[in-house]
Amino acid sequence: xxxxxxxxxxxxxxxxxxxxxxxxxxxxxxxxxxxxxxxxxxxxxxxxxxxxxxxxxxxxxxxxxxxxxxxxxxxxxxxxxxxxxxxxxxxxxxxxxxxxxxxxxxxxxxxxxxxxxxxxxxxxx
Amino acid sequence: xxxxxxxxxxxxxxxxxxxxxxxxxxxxxxxxxxxxxxxxxxxxxxxxxxxxxxxxxxxxxxxxxxxxxxxxxxxxxxxxxxxxxxxxxxxxxxxxxxxxxxxxxxxxxxxxxxxxxxxxxxxxxxxxxxxxxxxxxxxxxxxxxxxxxxxxxxxxxxxxxxxxxxxxxxxxxxxxxxxxxxxxxxxxxxxxxxxxxxxxxxxxxxxxxxxxxxxxxxxxx
Numbered sequence: 001x002x003x004x005x006x007x008x009x010x011x012x013x014x015x016x017x018x019x020x021x022x023x024x025x026x027x028x029x030x031x032x033x034x035x036x037x038x039x040x041x042x043x044x045x046x047x048x049x050x051x052x053x054x055x056x057x058x059x060x061x062x063x064x065x066x067x068x069x070x071x072x073x074x075x076x077x078x079x080x081x082x083x084x085x086x087x088x089x090x091x092x093x094x095x096x097x098x099x100x101x102x103x104x105x106x107x108x109x110x111x112x113x114x115x116x117x118x119x120x121x122x123x124x125x
Numbered sequence: 126x127x128x129x130x131x132x133x134x135x136x137x138x139x140x141x142x143x144x145x146x147x148x149x150x151x152x153x154x155x156x157x158x159x160x161x162x163x164x165x166x167x168x169x170x171x172x173x174x175x176x177x178x179x180x181x182x183x184x185x186x187x188x189x190x191x192x193x194x195x196x197x198x199x200x201x202x203x204x205x206x207x208x209x210x211x212x213x214x215x216x217x218x219x220x221x222x223x224x225x226x227x228x229x230x231x232x233x234x235x236x237x238x239x240x241x242x243x244x245x246x247x248x249x250x251x252x253x254x255x256x257x258x259x260x261x262x263x264x265x266x267x268x269x270x271x272x273x274x275x276x277x278x279x280x281x282x283x284x285x286x287x288x289x290x291x292x293x294x295x296x297x298x299x300x301x302x303x304x305x306x307x308x309x310x311x312x313x314x315x316x317x318x319x320x321x322x323x324x325x326x327x328x329x330x331x332x333x334x335x336x337x338x339x340x341x342x343x344x345x346x
Contacts, residue, residue, distance in 0.1 A: 012152045018159040025166050058236040083151045105155035
């Protein structure tokens with residue numbers, strides 16, 4: 001079975017680098033982008049099974065990045081990361097087509113579960 | 126502005142800055158949590174068969190945690206100092222220290238718009254007796270006004286000027302090629318400019334549009 005390819009988009013580079021390493025240790029292929037523009041450009045060049053996107057980024061915001069991702073590839077599931085108290089933005093992201101959102105700090109097992117569900121939405125209870 | 130309106134504006138300003146800093150603190154905690162999780166992964170791998178470069182990998186994680194801890198301490202200290210500025214309505218404050226802390230904790234809000242705000246070193250220690258929250262609101266509003274109305278794209282700088290005529294804070298855009306005739310009407314017609322003047326009145330300061338470069342000069346009477 002092919003490895004699942006994840007694109008991580010977040011301006012907190014140490015956060016995404018660490019998360020990418022943890023996903024790699026669990027058998028995923030992960031690539032990172034430090035801002036929305038880079039993430040969109042990576043998505044335009046290669047395909048990913050799932051994208052993890054931070055909502056609060058300098059420059060192109062998370063929601064604008066999401067809109068552009070959906071313009072490029074409607075099918076790629078996007079899981080958004082947000083802070084506590086920003087659930088309104090998370091809900092807005094879902095309205096724009098995101099699969100779901102998670103709160104920072106993350107629980108890796110919760111993220112893995114969301115990725116599985118995003119790739120197989122029919123398994124959602 | 127009526128006292129009730131001032132209180133509401135102050136609370137909104139304090140809330141906005143606090144929300145931004147707490148977002149940064151969440152990021153710090155998220156990095157520490159992920160890094161300690163990665164260390165846990167390394168220890169499990171080491172226990173079940175060994176892990177190449179184990180010491181170096183764990184050492185790198187510890188460095189990350191240490192760096193983020195310092196970042197967290199800076200953020201919480203800045204936020205704590207900022208929060209305490211609302212304790213009194215009038216007190217003597219050091220202008221450089223107060224603005225330096227404000228810029229540091231509000232930088233994320235400016236960075237969101239792609240702008241980096243900097244404060245030039247001030248060789249002369251300058252203090253003023255003022256309402257510290259209203260003073261910070263005034264300067265913050267000027268920076269935002271330059272970003273939102275004048276369209277500063279990359280950098281805004283602040284310079285504290287002390288002379289025999291008194292104290293002033295010069296806040297300028299460094300990357301906007303607009304001429305005075307272009308930026309002056311834009312500022313004057315904006316609601317932000319009216320709000321800045323309203324704030325200045327409260328703390329006995331005045332705001333004027335700078336003529337040689339897009340910017341605002343806050344003069345302390």
